[in-house]
Amino acid sequence: MTATSHDVINPATETVVTSVPLASVEETDAAIARARAAFPAWRDVAPGDRARLLRRFADAVDADRENLARIEVENAGHTIGNARWEAGNARDVIAYYAAAPERLIGQQIPVPGGLDVTIHEPLGVVGAIVPWNFPMPIASWAFAPALAAGNTVVLKPAELTPLTAIRLAELAREAGIPEDVFQVIPGAGTVVGQRFVDHPDVAKIVFTGSTAVGKQVMAGCAQHVKPVTLELGGKSANVVFADADLEAAAAAAPYGVFDNAGQDCCARSRILVEASAYDRFMELFETAVRGVVVTDPADEKAEMGPLISAGQRERVASYVGSDAPVAFRGSAPDGPGFWFPPTVLTPDDPADRVLHEEIFGPVVAVVRVADEAEAVRVANDSAFGLSGSIWTRDVGRAIRVSRAIEAGNLSVNSNSSVRYWTPFGGYKSSGLGRELGPDAPLAFTETKNVFIAT
Ligand code: NAD
Numbered sequence: 001m002t003a004t005s006h007d008v009i010n011p012a013t014e015t016v017v018t019s020v021p022l023a024s025v026e027e028t029d030a031a032i033a034r035a036r037a038a039f040p041a042w043r044d045v046a047p048g049d050r051a052r053l054l055r056r057f058a059d060a061v062d063a064d065r066e067n068l069a070r071i072e073v074e075n076a077g078h079t080i081g082n083a084r085w086e087a088g089n090a091r092d093v094i095a096y097y098a099a100a101p102e103r104l105i106g107q108q109i110p111v112p113g114g115l116d117v118t119i120h121e122p123l124g125v126v127g128a129i130v131p132w133n134f135p136m137p138i139a140s141w142a143f144a145p146a147l148a149a150g151n152t153v154v155l156k157p158a159e160l161t162p163l164t165a166i167r168l169a170e171l172a173r174e175a176g177i178p179e180d181v182f183q184v185i186p187g188a189g190t191v192v193g194q195r196f197v198d199h200p201d202v203a204k205i206v207f208t209g210s211t212a213v214g215k216q217v218m219a220g221c222a223q224h225v226k227p228v229t230l231e232l233g234g235k236s237a238n239v240v241f242a243d244a245d246l247e248a249a250a251a252a253a254p255y256g257v258f259d260n261a262g263q264d265c266c267a268r269s270r271i272l273v274e275a276s277a278y279d280r281f282m283e284l285f286e287t288a289v290r291g292v293v294v295t296d297p298a299d300e301k302a303e304m305g306p307l308i309s310a311g312q313r314e315r316v317a318s319y320v321g322s323d324a325p326v327a328f329r330g331s332a333p334d335g336p337g338f339w340f341p342p343t344v345l346t347p348d349d350p351a352d353r354v355l356h357e358e359i360f361g362p363v364v365a366v367v368r369v370a371d372e373a374e375a376v377r378v379a380n381d382s383a384f385g386l387s388g389s390i391w392t393r394d395v396g397r398a399i400r401v402s403r404a405i406e407a408g409n410l411s412v413n414s415n416s417s418v419r420y421w422t423p424f425g426g427y428k429s430s431g432l433g434r435e436l437g438p439d440a441p442l443a444f445t446e447t448k449n450v451f452i453a454t
Helices: 025-043 047-063 065-076 080-097 135-148 163-174 189-198 211-222 246-262 275-290 310-317 372-379 395-404 440-444
Strands: 005-009 016-021 114-122 125-129 152-156 182-184 202-208 228-231 237-240 270-274 326-329 343-345 363-369 387-391 409-412 445-453
Touching (some): 025 125, 025 152, 025 189, 047 065, 047 135, 047 163, 065 080, 065 135, 065 163, 080 135, 114 440, 125 135, 125 189, 152 189, 163 182, 202 211, 211 228, 237 372, 246 275, 246 363, 270 275, 270 372, 275 363, 363 372, 387 395, 395 409, 440 445
Parallel strands (some): 237 270, 237 387, 270 363, 387 409
Antiparallel strands (some): 005 016, 114 445, 326 343
């Protein structure tokens, strides 16, 4: 039997926070019907008025930032510092796309015999399916540009983390966005998510989650020739060359993989170190890993909290068996909570699964590479291609290696991948399409060409 509600568990204490009803197929259909009915009026809201409503929505999120952050600490075990950033990111993304309705500019193309213009028309109802690892940012990357382009949105949060999405929908209503224009529908992936994919009145799917489910979503969308954006898994490489500022690279490396307890699609979960710098890097890296503050995520000093669930901890632990090549580990609290210490592995076998599978926990594998060519080869020896880092003082090498690595988001002398101004997405099994950046609203439109004979 399908569950009708979900107990939300605080991952740091294992206590029940609240219980959230899960929508049925019938309730999902009713929500899609309301979104469909609300579409023509929302599409026809004057661009300046739609912009104003989105700016008010961003202001409402800003005013509620601390509350949203506290909810995420309790629901997802995110550190309070991270959760504040996430609420601020949702605000910024909504504010950024509030400028889009007035700038959805088409082209006038020179043709013989008349005037030719292109128009970006909204699609209708957009279905957004969101994972549990960054509930607020990932939701906003989907709904903000979709709403800005004139679509209505039905959004399904992950079963484990529905609370901030529910609050964001309340804030949208408080800001004056009509209720049926942006609806959050908590429910099971196989019920609500699957229905979004199968329902003929959902015009597009934007999915963030695992590669396995993403492939099913894409196959389902194919039945309707339904456009789909996929943001999937990663196994990103952090490449450290001997000419880099090794102190800076080693000090930053733990946060490039252990942030959000490693539950980050952009986690630099493979560190590739040029052989001549390997020993020095590992010495510095060990000090940095032991210094990561793993504690109660509500503590202002916390740098890493627990994993999301008991199941996730079991999955992560399966990669660190008794024979695992552990080089060193950080600390984690005892007692209740789904804790797992930062763990550094040094596998010998290039085929070792810790170098190829997304662990989605605080586990990193470090390997030696002989030179630039081997670094590029090993970095690309992955089914994934989401992000990655290159640490070097040689500008030419930074550019060569950035061009050579098959991934959508690379940083040089930095481990940060996400900026709402710039496009985000993956190569290979990491996804299809891009979110964020100036073009995101276009992913929620059809381009219509109109020729007017003169
Ligand atoms: P998941 O694939 O299990 O679930 C993602 C969402 O899909 C959830 O809301 C789930 O309920 C729903 N879902 C499950 N089955 C479905 C179905 N048959 N049809 C439609 N929807 C269904 O992923 P997760 O465990 O929640 O999230 C972790 C994964 O997300 C990791 O692989 C991570 O790399 C990936 N991720 C990717 C990005 C990115 O931008 N590339 C960002 C964050 C997370």
